[in-house]
Amino acid sequence: MSQSRITIGLAQSSKHQKILQFLSSNTCLHQNLEWLSVEDLLYHHQCHIGIDGDDIVCVLSIPKEDREFAWVRLAAAHNLADSISVMQLLWNRVAHILRKQDICCIYALSTNHWSETLLNAWDYTATGKIVALRREHKSIPNVTQSLVNFREATIEDLREITSLDNAVFNKMWQCSNQMLTMAFNKAQHFIVALVNNTCIGYLLATINANVLFIARLAVLPEYQRQGIGRALIVNLLDHYKDDKYTATEVVTQNDNYASISLYQSLDFQLVGQVASVWTYNFI
Numbered sequence: 125m126s127q128s129r130i131t132i133g134l135a136q137s138s139k140h141q142k143i144l145q146f147l148s149s150n151t152c153l154h155q156n157l158e159w160l161s162v163e164d165l166l167y168h169h170q171c172h173i174g175i176d177g178d179d180i181v182c183v184l185s186i187p188k189e190d191r192e193f194a195w196v197r198l199a200a201a202h203n204l205a206d207s208i209s210v211m212q213l214l215w216n217r218v219a220h221i222l223r224k225q226d227i228c229c230i231y232a233l234s235t236n237h238w239s240e241t242l243l244n245a246w247d248y249t250a251t252g253k254i255v256a257l258r259r260e261h262k263s264i265p266n267v268t269q270s271l272v273n274f275r276e277a278t279i280e281d282l283r284e285i286t287s288l289d290n291a292v293f294n295k296m297w298q299c300s301n302q303m304l305t306m307a308f309n310k311a312q313h314f315i316v317a318l319v320n321n322t323c324i325g326y327l328l329a330t331i332n333a334n335v336l337f338i339a340r341l342a343v344l345p346e347y348q349r350q351g352i353g354r355a356l357i358v359n360l361l362d363h364y365k366d367d368k369y370t371a372t373e374v375v376t377q378n379d380n381y382a383s384i385s386l387y388q389s390l391d392f393q394l395v396g397q398v399a400s401v402w403t404y405n406f407i
């Protein structure tokens with residue numbers, strides 16, 4: 125495929141259906157959508173495409189998401205032989221736009237060989253690893269009673285939850301209010317921990333293929349190491365104890381020793397690495 129024949133541009137709404145068809149039949153694919161669907165991504169964020177004649181041959185979306193950093197959310201190319209050189213055209217265009225938007229760095233998660241090859245070609249640096257833990261039985265662990273109360277999260281809690289989230293996580297892992305609103309609408313389980321009616325922790329989880337997945341767990345730093353994170357997890361396990369799920373899973377950074385220790389104390393077993401974290405710095 126000749127690069128000189130490829131036209132690069134923003135994907136207009138008229139192209140969305142064609143992009144979805146292209147993605148459904150593609151083997152050179154990277155997705156890191158969190159609470160977005162591909163349809164949500166195309167509707168809410170910029171997506172660049174490469175077109176050869178009437179055919180889409182590559183897709184790339186790295187939205188700013190209202191912060192000084194961005195994540196590679198979607199990347200796809202038509203065939204393995206030409207994919208790296210073709211994707212370079214999109215990367216050059218998108219990187220130029222993000223630099224002008226004062227983005228200081230871009231992050232990506234690689235889960236397959238193609239995405240790692242792509243990120244290497246773009247001069248990203250591997251900076252971390254993501255590991256999975258899994259709990260396969262339904263016994264409910266003990267939990268120490270505390271003055272913390274638990275209830276289901278409401279839409280009115282989201283501003284406070286966003287502030288809590290940003291106080292707990294490093295910038296690259298923080299969720300925006302928009303992302304947490306999507307999580308609120310899609311999660312099967314979303315509870316908050318309260319002290320004097322103030323939100324000091326939260327947990328949200330999904331269920332997929334009969335597996336409970338803990339997607340987010342956060343406790344304010346001043347309330348950590350008081351059993352609140354453990355109590356939030358036990359609350360989840362107890363809530364679903366009579367359901368027909370087969371296991372509970374969670375992922376975290378391999379160097380987040382406090383998180384790994386907490387889950388292992390609740391009979392989660394370390395499964396192994398599931399992704400690598402990559403970083404591209406403009407500065």
